[in-house]
Amino acid sequence: MKRVKNAKSRWQLALVILMPSLAMGLAWYFYFFGTQFVPDGRTNKGELLLPPASFQSMMLEKNNEMFDLQGLEGHWGILVFGDESCSDQACQETLYQTRQAHLALGRDSDRVVRLFISSSSNPELNKPLLSEHPDLIWLGSRKESVLNALGKNPGEKREWPTNGFYIVDPLGNIMMKYQPGQYGGDLLKDLRKLLKASNIG
Structure with missing residues (x-):
């Protein structure tokens, strides 16, 4: 039981560390390459x-x-x-x-x-x-x-x-x-x- 808890804690810690990096990576990708994800209703002139x-x-x-x-x-x-x-x-x-x-x-x-x-x-x-x-x-x-x-x-x-x-x-x-x-x-x-x-x- 203790081993299961330790494994779960490690996964939670990994997620806490990885989520900001993943968000930054996605933002970078969309900024440079994500033309298909740019909404048609954008307001830039x-x-x-x-x-x-x-x-x-x-x-x-x-x-x-x-x-x-x-x-x-x-x-x-x-x-x-x-x-x-x-x-x-x-x-x-x-x-x-x-x-x-x-x-x-x-x-x-x-x-x-x-x-x-x-x-x-x-x-x-x-x-x-x-x-x-x-x-x-x-x-x-x-x-x-x-x-x-x-x-x-x-x-x-x-x-x-x-x-x-x-x-x-x-x-x-x-x-x-x-x-x-x-x-x-x-x-x-x-x-x-x-x-x-x-x-x-």
Whole structure:
């Protein structure tokens, strides 16, 4: 009888230890791979990327030096993609929309940085634009690195995601995507929810 009680106690102890680990493992799996479990009635305005894309694998450069995850300094990021000079109206409107969303975060705006990604890391191409967006971090990358990171399949049309914008978390997971021309208020709503729920960044 005593042996049965000891065995039962061991099982109970094992369950107490394993349950938190199991819950964390399931949460991790659903976050990265569980596309089939995402409910249709979700309220996010952007498109959730499952699995997330890798910020690191885009091989970004700033002033001809590598810009990696440490460059985020533990912040959330708004990634905007455009051409080398961002001289067209659509690109400038995208920057405007993301800037307004960033400002509207109020005191939480310090937790978020904005990054512009083009095929050139030379911000001198559009000095007037930079004067309107002094907080913008201008980065360059190769097309192949960006498309591979964002999960473009060989059969898909491989085009630079011009005027699209994304959210990247402080761990380097590019986890939400917005279409060119999408309203900055959608970005703002999602960022507010993410920042409220997040213990990082």
